[in-house]
Amino acid sequence: MKKTGRMLLVLAAAFFLFSGFFALDKGGFQADSLAEWISQVKNNKWISSVLADDRLSVLSEKSARGDAHREAKKALEQWAAAIGGRNERAVEQWMEPENNKQIIRRLAVAPISHVKIKLTGAGNLETAQGEAILKNVKAEIKYRYNGGKESEEYPMIRSFDLLKRNGQPWKISNYRPVDQPVLFEMGETKARKSKNFLFFYHAQSEPQIEQIIEKTEQAYQEIGKTLNAAGNPPYPVLVYPKESMWQGGHTVATASGQYFINAAGYKVTNQFVSLNMEALEQSNEDDSVYTTLKHEIVHVYQFPQLPPYVPVWLLEGMAMYYSGDDMSYVFKGSDGMERLNEIDLTKLTASEKLGEVGFGVSGRKQQQEYAFSYCMVKYIIETYGQEKLNDLIQSYSSTSWSAIKGDVPRDKESKNKYKWEAVTTKLTNEYLQKHFGMSEKQLEEHVKQKIKQANIQ
């Protein structure tokens, strides 16, 4: 997801650039103007600066520019090592103190280690009177959580400006998050270990953290028993005290992981849970924190067992069913019937997230799609039994790569579409037919009938 987002940004910039250029040259595009077009691109300072942006080849250039970039790269590597070593003095040495005081402190006390930096964009060099500045140097930074698994490196994309004054070493003058800021950049992050989790939280959450730890462990035990599954702890849990720090959209919590998929199969790493405490506390239901924890922990157990092309309604329906989050009330009464009629299972199967397609404001749409996902899983379990649901899941997990590879689009083609759309649609139709003897449409109708009947009684 993050990767796609970044690619889109680059594409958008390139598109903007070229459309701007054509606006300058509306006279037509004859064959003999191609050379002129290229020379204009090269000679236009603004255009060439944009084009030069991501050229890492500058690092091997034998020129003042190449020297500057190589030195700056070294400075960034030292800076990353200083963060990993939790050495505030050393972090400070590589950052301009003005504007950076807070972030120096936050990075130096961050509960992370093994910080590595890899340049992804060289940025642009500007020089003036004894000062040189490298703007917009982009890098991917990978780090490990203290106490986390050795194999798990969490990546983030950051952008830097570096400054060199009168023969002094290069220093970071600006540090900017390009994708989501992480908890440790937002304030002093405290860390606590429990049996199966690593909790990272803001000082503001100190009064609640004991209870959160206790409930998380309890949910982990309970769901593990229900699903008869073994996890692969420890899992990080990031506790955000304020919605303004939260990056998870209209959600109270998220469970994330990274899929690696190839012909041999798939594996999941970098799993973690994030909690939006402000939203959780505003909920008027008594045990919403515990229900939410159970929901996310179902996902924690699910991810390694379920490939990324399992339909989202099945993932979410299971998470709700096993956490006891009965949302069938959404379809009660005549308003409920209207909401039910708006549901289109084919569209749900073809989407990456719930609340993505179709109708209404996003909150309502999302709510009814979650509710219908719950009803789907409940119907399958109550009509066919738990075993049949397991069989369905097993079919997804044991699908061979050769069966799906023809339907997996390359990144370029998928753009902001759901990458697994074709695979998910095809497999879901096939497996529903196989295990329940009906098409997706037929199953949808059965579930809707069941909801309508419950409404009449």
Ligand SMILES: [Zn+2]
């Ligand atoms: Zn969920």
